[in-house]
Amino acid sequence: MDNQTDKSFLGTGWSFPPTFRREWYGVEMLSEEADVYSSIGIILATMTGERVMLPTFGCNLRPYVFEPMNVPNIAMIEKIVKEALVLHEPRIIVESIASTPDQNNGVLSIDIQYSIITTNTRYNYVFPFYMNEATNIDH
Template identity: 40%
Template sequence: MAKPFLGVGLKFPLQWDEAGNFQQAYYEESVHQSIWVILSTAKGERVMRPEFGCGIYDLVFEPYADLTLGQVSLAVQEALLQFEPRIDVLDVQIDSGSDPSTGLLLIRIDYQVRATNNVFNLVYPFYLERSAL
């Protein structure tokens, strides 16, 4: 079933089809890719939109502690609330895995697409600097 109300955009990263045209991301895939772009962009990275992005990159050198994990969760929720109006964030969970010394945080985001009420999740890997551990 077509869902044009969710939008269509360029695939990220940019990809081309056999005819040399840019491939497009449709509907829920467009939403998923938008979330990934928001999380992958540090605030201040975009010249014409310095406020765009996620504040998790301000926390890279913070010590590995419950407070930092809470700040990561809050930064993700705030960024998605501000920059992705097509979703409701249901839950953000941070998993440090079995070996916190790697600095790897797996950020699991459960979200609901407002227009369809379909629920999805996304796991975004993020690294704290090891010297902060």
């Protein structure tokens, strides 16, 4: 065995959204760290209760879309994000979560620092949570 760490335990899964290729008649797949990164995005973008067979899967952020981005709401959003990742992504350890509101553009950037279990490699994921829906409407 070479010096490369065996990362096969991280798994392989479909890319999201699923992308099918005619050239080789298959679906694009993600492996190892890319699969973990994609999984985090899926967890954060899925509303709790949205998956029929997994009613607890997801992160219940949608009720905060029109709420003011004050300290208590940001703290609650960070708590919800951390609990969702701890519960649904066992391949990572969430080290820290920090949020930066951009009131002018209606975005709360949620910066997640995490490491992958066993490899102890540190990563960063920034999730743009939009505070205002339908922001492309002319004023």
